[in-house]
Every structure is written in structure tokens, then in C-alpha cells.
Amino acid sequence: MRLLPASLTLAAAGLSTAAAVWGPLPRHAGPPPPVLHEIAETGSVSGRVTFAATRPRQPIIIYLERQGGELDAPRPAALVIRQKGASFTPSFAVLVAGQEVVFENDEDRDIDHNVYTLGSEERDFGIFSPGKSVRHTFSEPGEFSLYCSIHKLMDGKLFVAPSRAWSEVAQDGTFAIRDIPPGSYTLKTYQKARRFRDAAQPVAVSAGKESTVTVELAR
Amino acid sequence: MKRLGLMLSLIAAGCGGPDLAPPAADSAQIVVALSASARDGVARPRSGGMDNYGGGSEAKGRQFSRVNYDDLADIVVYLEGDGLGDAGPAPRSLRLEISEDGADHRQLLLAPSGLTSLTIANRASGPRSVFAMGNQDGFDVTLAPGEESRVTLKVPGTYELACDEDAGLAVTIIVAPTTWAQIGEAGDDVAFDRVPPGPVEIVVVAPRLPRWSRRVTAAAGRRESVTAEVGVNSMTRAK
Numbered sequence: 001m002r003l004l005p006a007s008l009t010l011a012a013a014g015l016s017t018a019a020a021v022w023g024p025l026p027r028h029a030g031p032p033p034p035v036l037h038e039i040a041e042t043g044s045v046s047g048r049v050t051f052a053a054t055r056p057r058q059p060i061i062i063y064l065e066r067q068g069g070e071l072d073a074p075r076p077a078a079l080v081i082r083q084k085g086a087s088f089t090p091s092f093a094v095l096v097a098g099q100e101v102v103f104e105n106d107e108d109r110d111i112d113h114n115v116y117t118l119g120s121e122e123r124d125f126g127i128f129s130p131g132k133s134v135r136h137t138f139s140e141p142g143e144f145s146l147y148c149s150i151h152k153l154m155d156g157k158l159f160v161a162p163s164r165a166w167s168e169v170a171q172d173g174t175f176a177i178r179d180i181p182p183g184s185y186t187l188k189t190y191q192k193a194r195r196f197r198d199a200a201q202p203v204a205v206s207a208g209k210e211s212t213v214t215v216e217l218a219r
Numbered sequence: 220m221k222r223l224g225l226m227l228s229l230i231a232a233g234c235g236g237p238d239l240a241p242p243a244a245d246s247a248q249i250v251v252a253l254s255a256s257a258r259d260g261v262a263r264p265r266s267g268g269m270d271n272y273g274g275g276s277e278a279k280g281r282q283f284s285r286v287n288y289d290d291l292a293d294i295v296v297y298l299e300g301d302g303l304g305d306a307g308p309a310p311r312s313l314r315l316e317i318s319e320d321g322a323d324h325r326q327l328l329l330a331p332s333g334l335t336s337l338t339i340a341n342r343a344s345g346p347r348s349v350f351a352m353g354n355q356d357g358f359d360v361t362l363a364p365g366e367e368s369r370v371t372l373k374v375p376g377t378y379e380l381a382c383d384e385d386a387g388l389a390v391t392i393i394v395a396p397t398t399w400a401q402i403g404e405a406g407d408d409v410a411f412d413r414v415p416p417g418p419v420e421i422v423v424v425a426p427r428l429p430r431w432s433r434r435v436t437a438a439a440g441r442r443e444s445v446t447a448e449v450g451v452n453s454m455t456r457a458k
Binding site: 053054056057058085086087112113114116118122123124125126127134136142145147149151152153154155193195196197208219 | 257258260261262278281282283284285286326348350351352353354357359377381383386389427428429450451454455456457
């Protein structure tokens with residue numbers, strides 16, 4: 001679900017400096033395209049999350065919101081969510097706004113499924129027999145719950161981050177977001193099982209530097 | 220997925236029933252019929268409320284249990300509007316028991332301003348950390364086996380109750396914006412008596428399903444009856 005590493009992106013663009021390309025990827029390797037949307041040295045944000053109580057076992061996501069508009073970057077490839085065994089797999093995923101999801105009924109028996117979302121966008125994607133799928137682009141950031149109206153234990157959750165500038169917090173509380181264009185951002189948290197008030201704090205990203213922050217999650 | 224078992228005892232006072240006396244001259248009645256239905260185009264299961272799966276032996280897995288729309292429970296119905304006051308029938312105490320014998324998605328209804336006290340009891344064999352956090356309110360308790368704790372939530376909203384020891388716990392807590400709130404089941408007529416006259420928003424929230432709402436005007440001496448469609452059939456459908 002993440003972008004190609006910056007090094008691969010650079011190779012594709014034929015660049016030789018420590019820069020990342022923000023904009024559409026070229027269709028082929030070779031000479032640099034005549035217009036690049038934005039070339040900039042990047043920075044990174046890393047740090048540690050401290051918890052007012054035991055760190056929850058369920059995923060915690062750190063993400064950045066860019067002040068003045070989100071990053072113009074290639075979207076990750078489509079995420080496939082399978083339904084075999086009347087379970088969404090994966091049952092939780094982080095997407096990037098503008099990323100496509102393929103809901104695929106891969107049951108090997110004659111079992112239909114329905115998919116609908118509640119939350120930031122509420123939509124019914126229809127009924128699928130085995131072998132059928134539907135594609136949808138999640139354009140707006142936010143949390144979405146996935147359900148099947150047929151099977152009562154079939155549920156999942158998606159978090160759509162504003163851009164690819166996100167990272168899951170490790171069990172030891174550390175996180176790192178790399179290859180971010182310089183600028184002013186707001187660092188925010190998302191908890192799949194919300195145990196603390198979510199944090200929001202400003203962070204500045206400078207070219208070639210690593211900004212280190214401490215995020216406190218408290219009740 | 221294993222799910223924590225939940226047993227819910229509800230001690231509610233003043234729930235209205237469908238056999239209502241005529242409305243009083245100075246107040247209104249509101250009756251909400253809960254009409255639940257499966258999605259259009261979904262065939263009924265072949266047998267036993269489950270899809271058969273697993274080969275020639277027709278083995279069945281719990282994960283294939285189907286939603287029975289004739290038997291939906293924990294449907295929250297509440298009224299929203301200025302001047303309703305706090306004389307509504309929302310429960311003043313609730314008890315939630317957490318065990319290990321499996322359960323479906325449950326939904327709890329609490330009155331606002333901490334008027335409902337929720338007792339959470341750990342009936343599981345190990346400790347359980349149970350928490351719910353909203354934007355302005357929440358609780359977080361860790362219970363040893365056999366232990367229980369009483370919590371309140373003051374701020375209206377929807378809270379997802381979670382358990383650190385089991386990601387499968389599926390309980391939603393709704394703190395209604397007014398005390399004019401009740402829990403019903405599919406097929407019920409949920410009745411509110413002695414509703415102060417004025418504009419009222421009726422909101423219905425069933426577990427895992429989109430909310431339904433309707434604005435009515437409660438008029439003194441009159442009964443307002445509406446049917447709430449519970450299900451996914453009114454959702455926007457993807458092209």
C-alpha cells in the first residue's frame with residue numbers, strides 16, 4: 001500500500017540527485033520528461049509516542065496533513081480486499097486518499113456477499129457472487145467501517161490517510177515517515193480502537209533533515 | 220474470529236408500549252414502527268440461518284451466520300429537539316457482562332449528562348481492559364476476573380467500546396442527546412408518551428446499519444406515527 005521507495009522513483013525519472021518526484025510518474029525510463037511537477041529535496045519526521053496507559057494492541061497510525069494542500073504524489077496500487085470465509089481480508093488497512101480498492105468475492109462455494117461502508121462515506125457496493133468484484137476509489141480521508149448486510153460477523157475497517165505521509169506506530173512507540181517535501185504540516189494520530197484522545201501538533205519538515213517529535217496520547 | 224461473549228441486562232424504567240392510552244391534551248405521542256428488511260436481491264439462507272460451507276459434509280462455520288432482519292435487536296430510537304426536557308424514558312442503569320462464550324454485535328443506549336450508570340462486569344477467565352473514547356468523554360477500566368466497575372458517559376455521541384485482550388469485541392455505545400430514548404427490536408412499535416409539543420427529529424440507529432431519521436412536529440393531543448426503515452436499502456448505491 002505504500003509508494004515505491006524514493007530511490008526507485010528517482011531511477012524511473014532519470015534523476016541523479018537526492019530528490020523525489022511529486023507528480024505523475026513517467027511512462028517509461030529514459031531522458032527526463034520535459035516538465036516535472038515538483039522536484040524537491042525531502043525531509044523526514046520521526047519520533048516516539050508515549051501513552052498514558054499501556055500501549056493498545058490494536059494499530060495506531062501517525063499521519064501528516066500538509067498546510068495549504070495535500071501532496072501531489074502518485075497513488076499506491078489498488079488494494080484488494082477478499083471475502084473468503086465470510087471475512088474481509090485484510091480486516092483493517094490504511095489507504096491513501098485517491099487510492100482504489102477492489103472488493104473481491106473469492107469464496108469457492110456458492111456464497112454471495114454484500115459490501116457497504118459507514119463513516120466518512122456511506123455507500124452500498126452491491127451483491128457479489130463468487131468470482132465477482134467491484135472497484136471503488138476512496139477520495140476523502142477518514143474512517144470507514146466495512147460490513148456485509150448478509151453475514152452478521154463480517155466486518156472490517158479502513159482508514160484513509162490524506163496522503164502517503166503516514167506510518168504505523170511500532171510496538172515500542174516509535175515511528176518514522178520518510179521522503180516528505182519540506183513544509184508545514186500537522187501531525188495527527190488515528191487509533192483503530194480509540195483509547196486516548198487523538199493528538200494534533202504542528203511539525204515543520206526541512207530538506208535533508210529529520211524532525212524529531214514526541215507525541216503524547218492521553219485520556 | 221473469536222468474540223468476547225456479552226450478556227446485557229437492561230434495567231429500564233418507563234418504557235412505553237404499543238397499547239397506549241390516547242394522548243393527553245397538553246402533550247404528544249410519537250410511535251415509531253421498526254421495519255427491518257434484508258437488502259433487495261438477497262435470497263433467504265437455505266437452512267438454519269447460515270450459509271452451508273466446507274464441502275460435502277455441509278460443515279457450517281459460525282462466521283457464516285446471517286443477519287436475521289426479523290429478529291434484529293438493540294435498535295436505538297431517540298428524539299432530538301429543543302424543549303424536550305429530561306423526563307424521557309431512557310434507562311438509568313445498565314449492566315454489561317463480558318464473558319467468553321461468543322456474542323453478536325451489541326448496542327447500548329445511555330442517557331446524556333451521566334444519567335445512566337453502566338456497570339461493566341468481567342466474567343471472563345482473565346483480566347480485561349475495556350475502554351471507549353470520544354472527542355470529549357470516555358472511560359478506561361481494567362478488570363480482574365469477577366471484578367466490576369461502574370462508569371458513566373456525559374457527552375452525547377457514538378462510542379466504540381473496545382477490549383485490549385480481544386479485537387473482536389463489538390459493542391457500540393450510543394449516548395443519546397436527550398432522555399427521550401429507548402431500545403427496541405425489529406417489528407416493535409416504540410412509543411414515546413407525554414412528549415412536549417414542538418419540532419422533533421426522530422433518529423433510529425441499528426447495530427451495523429446506517430441511521431434513519433425523520434423530522435416531525437409533535438402537536439398537543441395528537442399521536443404521530445412513523446415507520447423507520449431499518450436496513451441498507453435506502454443507502455446510496457455505487458454505480
